[in-house]
Amino acid sequence: MGGKHGKDSAEGLKVNVEIAPGNQTKMDLYIKAYNSRADRKTPKIKYTDLVNEALDQFLSVHAKSLPRGSTTDKKR
Secondary structure (H helix, E strand, O other): OOOOOOOOOOOOOOOOOOOOHHHHHHHHHHHHHHHOOOOOOOOOOOHHHHHHHHHHHHHHHHHHHOOOOOOOOOOO
């Protein structure tokens, strides 16, 4: 992974994050409930699936409200 930070890749960016205890509990309950549904036709959901879906929804709403050009990294 060295040298690929911040660049698009087929594998995606791997980031280690700490999930707040309350959110982790909510995630665990959601994943357990989703995966145990008898009518589920999709593959079992994992933490990464849930985090990526949440980020996609959050960023779809909030990125539109940012001033143009503020999504780039000015420190480089």
